[in-house]
Amino acid sequence: MSSLILLVAVVAVGSSATVNAQSMPSQAQIEQLKKLPRAQQEALARQFGIDPSMLDQLNGSSSSSSSKSQQQEDVVFPRGTHFDKNGDPIIPEDLEAQFTRDDDELKAFGYDLFSGEPKTFAPTSYAPVPSSYIMGVGDTIKVQLFGKENRTYDLTIDREGKVVIPDLGELTVAGLSYTLMQDLIQNQVKQRLIGFKAAVSMGELRSIQVFIAGEAYKPGSYTVSSLSTISQALYVAGGVSDIASLRSIRLMRAGEVIADFDLYDLLLKGDASDDRILQSGDVVFIPARGDMVTVKGQVKRPALYELKGDETLEDALHFAGGSEDDAYLASAQLERIVRGQRVISTVDLTSNAELGKALKGGDVLTL
Structure with a gap:
């Protein structure tokens, strides 16, 4: 499927123009277009001179939600996406191959967790700091003094691991946990600055x-x-x-x-x-992955699973999310490679003894 066919989908949905039946995309092709990130949809539309506002009707969103989505830049794109000098995604030629999946092909479990490639990475700036966090060079500490007068200091730990608090002097805090650093500063203020109390919190992290x-x-x-x-x-x-x-x-x-x-x-x-x-x-x-087993048939999550240690048939069922309601557990099929040959046997998954049978690399369990 070419980029032009996808754009025909935009025109067909976004306007009342008559489209030739041969070039009219199928519903599946339109759904594939919807899966594209918003930035790729807009870049594709601009490339062929189509008003990007038509994408709102294609995606079934209101104008208000559309303007909101336009303000939020996509930061995760499909793997292999290339970007131009302006940071915009370059539309690949093989869109069909990129977004078409063979439903009959079993995939290794868990790899889709990181299937997107980040354009930028912005970790949360306001995450709570755990008490065990180790202070280091470059961390910023916010010290607020209360008493006869109120003072606020933003202090950065220098290369020697120290901070200098006015009227108090320098304190070595690098290497201390967040809790110990708070206790140290509060105790020093209490002992050496009469009439003051201190509130200590984290500023910018290194x-x-x-x-x-x-x-x-x-x-x-x-x-x-x-x-x-x-x-x-x-x-x-x-x-x-x-x-x-x-x-x-x-x-x-x-x-x-x-x-x-x-x-x-x-x-x-x-x-x-x-x-x-x-x-x-x-x-x-x-490291590289170890032995793999396949669980398929009447299970909730058929896939390939990696073994670690002495896992059993019961673990394989757990990996696959358990059996479907209509699965025949009393007669499951286990394929195993023995001395270079594949041997097929029947196992009773209602029996605790059979469930405790150890798995081996290359096993295929079918319900």
């Missing part, structure tokens, strides 16, 4: 440099906020490659593994406890 290595989509060195976590670093790097492991993303600090983040815990359980906050010089290493 930037840190981290390295993303291994099977990242765009490995390299990145500058991120000091509150960034492993998952946010993956987002900055555009996600992971097609052969990356989602089960063992390692945070390495000074040559040691600080955390081993399993994205399946986040995707399947909502558990982000291992999604640690990064420090300057950290390395996020993404």
Whole structure:
């Protein structure tokens, strides 16, 4: 499907003009156009001299919501999108190949989480600072003094790890946790500035440099906020490659593994406890994925899943979201490679003994 056909869809929907039946796009083609980011839709329309306002009728939005959407710049685009010198997306020639998916083809689970490529990355500036946050060079501290008179100071930690508070002197705060830094300043004010009390909070956060290595989509060195976590670093790097492991993303600090983040815990359980906050010089290493198993048939989420450790058939069902209501659990099919040959056997998934059967790489479970 060419770009011109997509634009015919815009004209056909946005105006009452008569369109030749042969060039009239199908509903599926129109739906594909709707999936494009707003910036790409507008660039495509301008390229062929079509009024971008017609896109509002195509997308089924009101004029008020349209003007609001125009004010919000898209920051995430499909992978492989190129940008011109003005920062506008360049419309690819193979739109059909880019937006058409084969519904019969099973995909590896979890890789769509980072399928978009960020044009810019702007982490939240007003995120709460955890009490364990380690103060560092470049952080800004806001100190408010109350008493005989009110004073407010915005203090930046210098290269020696110190801040200088007028009438109080210099204090070394780098390396302290956020809570200890607050206690130190408040106690010093109470002891040395008679009649004053202090309220201490964080101002602007410093930037840190981290390295993303291994099977990242765009490995390299990145500058991120000091509150960034492993998952946010993956987002900055555009996600992971097609052969990356989602089960063992390692945070390495000074040559040691600080955390081993399993994205399946986040995707399947909502558990982000291992999604640690990064420090300057950290390395996020993404190894190649391990053995894979396929779960298909009457399950809620048929896909390919990565193994980690001694997972069983019960774990495979859990990965796939469980069975459909009409699945015949008493006679599921398990295909396994044994000495270079594929062996098919029947397993009873209503039996605890069968559910505890260990999985092996290359297994295909069909309900």
